[in-house]
Amino acid sequence: MPLYRDSGVVLRTHKLGEADRIITVLTRGRGKIRAVAKGVRRTKSKFGARLEPGMHVDLQCYEGRNLDTVTQAESLDPWGDALARDYSRWTAASAILETADRLTEEHEPALQQYLLLAGALRTLAHEGHASELVLDAYLLRALAIAGWAPSFHDCAQCGDEGPHRAFHVASGGVLCRLCRVPGSSSPAPETLGLLAALLAGDWPTADASIERHRREGSGLTAAFLQWHLERGVLSLRHVDRTRPDHHQPQRTG
Ligand SMILES: [Zn+2]
Numbered sequence: 001m002p003l004y005r006d007s008g009v010v011l012r013t014h015k016l017g018e019a020d021r022i023i024t025v026l027t028r029g030r031g032k033i034r035a036v037a038k039g040v041r042r043t044k045s046k047f048g049a050r051l052e053p054g055m056h057v058d059l060q061c062y063e064g065r066n067l068d069t070v071t072q073a074e075s076l077d078p079w080g081d082a083l084a085r086d087y088s089r090w091t092a093a094s095a096i097l098e099t100a101d102r103l104t105e106e107h108e109p110a111l112q113q114y115l116l117l118a119g120a121l122r123t124l125a126h127e128g129h130a131s132e133l134v135l136d137a138y139l140l141r142a143l144a145i146a147g148w149a150p151s152f153h154d155c156a157q158c159g160d161e162g163p164h165r166a167f168h169v170a171s172g173g174v175l176c177r178l179c180r181v182p183g184s185s186s187p188a189p190e191t192l193g194l195l196a197a198l199l200a201g202d203w204p205t206a207d208a209s210i211e212r213h214r215r216e217g218s219g220l221t222a223a224f225l226q227w228h229l230e231r232g233v234l235s236l237r238h239v240d241r242t243r244p245d246h247h248q249p250q251r252t253g
Pocket residue numbers: 155156157158159160175176177178179180
């Protein structure tokens with residue numbers, strides 16, 4: 001069986017039998033993989049504690065037909081401990097890990113998503129930014145890598161130069177007066193400025209924001225994520241259903 005070595009972040013784990021665990025890992029080189037870690041739930045396991053969600057590890061695995069098998073795991077970064085000690089950091093990390101899982105497919109290389117994920121967890125563990133800001137910056141940038149970059153300044157539909165006030169999640173962000181659709185909201189200009197700063201990695205602007213705008217920005221970010229993840233799942237179902245005749249015009253209803 002082929003052996004490989006890769007670094008990765010553990011996204012989630014679940015129990016297998018009495019002593020084993022299946023781990024889902026977003027790796028640098030191979031995208032998302034699933035592997036069996038044998039005996040890790042025994043107290044004497046050499047690498048059990050390194051294979052918890054959020055851990056950054058260097059892995060050696062045997063490639064299997066369905067599941068790979070972990071043979072070695074070395075810790076690359078002690079950020080897992082720092083995250084586990086702080087409740088608000090840990091809840092942000094959990095949301096980051098779940099989103100990384102949802103936005104990636106097994107065995108499809110996702111280097112940009114891996115780098116963004118590792119960077120977000122490191123920032124959360126070691127730097128002084130508020131947890132909710134690190135989370136929202138991660139979510140906006142992960143959506144952008146997935147091809148769904150929201151627009152917070154120029155019109156999301158026609159590109160007309162901003163700033164614009166109307167905001168509509170399903171349209172991709174802010175809208176000019178001509179493109180504005182029913183159901184648009186009007187967030188505070190400071191909130192849109194905060195979201196643009198988070199997307200661009202402008203931390204001085206983000207750190208200077210106040211609680212009210214952070215809360216509003218988190219709501220809009222969550223709405224963006226929900227919209228795209230649900231649409232993603234729905235579109236996958238649609239592909240499956242229409243695969244035999246996908247050249248035919250699509251029926252609706
Ligand atoms: Zn427009």
